[in-house]
Amino acid sequence: MSRTSRRAASLGLARRSIVNITRLPSAFLPSIAMPVFQAVAFAGTFFAITRIPGFPTSRSINWFLPLAVMMGSGFAGIGIGFTTIRDVESGFYDRIRLSPAPRSALLTGPLLAALVRAALVTTIVLIVGLWFGMRPTHGVAGLVPLYVAGLGMAALGTGWGLALAFRFRDMRAAAVMQLTFFLVVFVSEAQTPLSIMDGWLEGVTRINPFNNILRLGRVGFLDEPITWDNSWGGLLAVVVISALTLLFARRSLDRLADA
Secondary structure, three states, X not given: OOOOOHHHHHHHHHHHHHHHHHHOHHHOHHHHHHHHHHHHHHHHHOHHHHHOOOOOOXXXXXXXXXXXXXXXXXXXXXXXXXXXXXXXXXXXXXXXXXXOOOOOHHHHHHHHHHHHHHXXXXXXXXXXXXXXXXXXXXXXXXXXXXXXXXXXXXXXXXXXHHHHHHHHOOOHHHHHHHHHHHHHHHOOOOOOOHHHOOHHHHHHHHHOHHXXXXXXXXXXXXXXXXXXXXXXXXXXXXXXXXXXXXXXXXXXHXXXXXX
């Protein structure tokens, strides 16, 4: 049996995942509705946060919108894990594994689909944010770090979602995916700057690598210049965490194949 190239197989799997958005919108719409609601609700409810002395922006939407993008992009990746669980439970994934496609395409295909989904989520949230008063402080250049951070969150979310889907092989994995993602994101500067935190939350936030990704996404929306010093930590966190979760996913896939 001739082998299908990894590129062709990856594109085919990515296309299937993207087409499933129209066939099963309930699996994707939450990753758009949730960040839009979050950005608007948090910015309106906590608008007075900008009155804190030294707060880095005068617009609450500028502070909360990048957080919403991170959440939406991360769930765009984790959503891949949800669809994979359904494929595993239905037996469809066994047919995919028996096809002549390289095993690595079972990771790169879903990853490509997640990146497309995350780019779509980020764009929609930005459009809504502009309507509610969001203004990048560095023009178009300020959007680049946000997209980089969002795509990074999608990549690591994909790796984590696939790994748990391959390990649990049923919907138990969905609860673990969501709970762990919420935990690591909100134990950061999600709501307030580190400078006004105290107690155990401050200590955890200081060592939370997701905090660096959030800072990278926000740098184009705050009253500070975009420099290497306030960007490299987020870039490093994106690369390292994405690599680790995708490696975990590959190990879990190998384990599933050998079962």
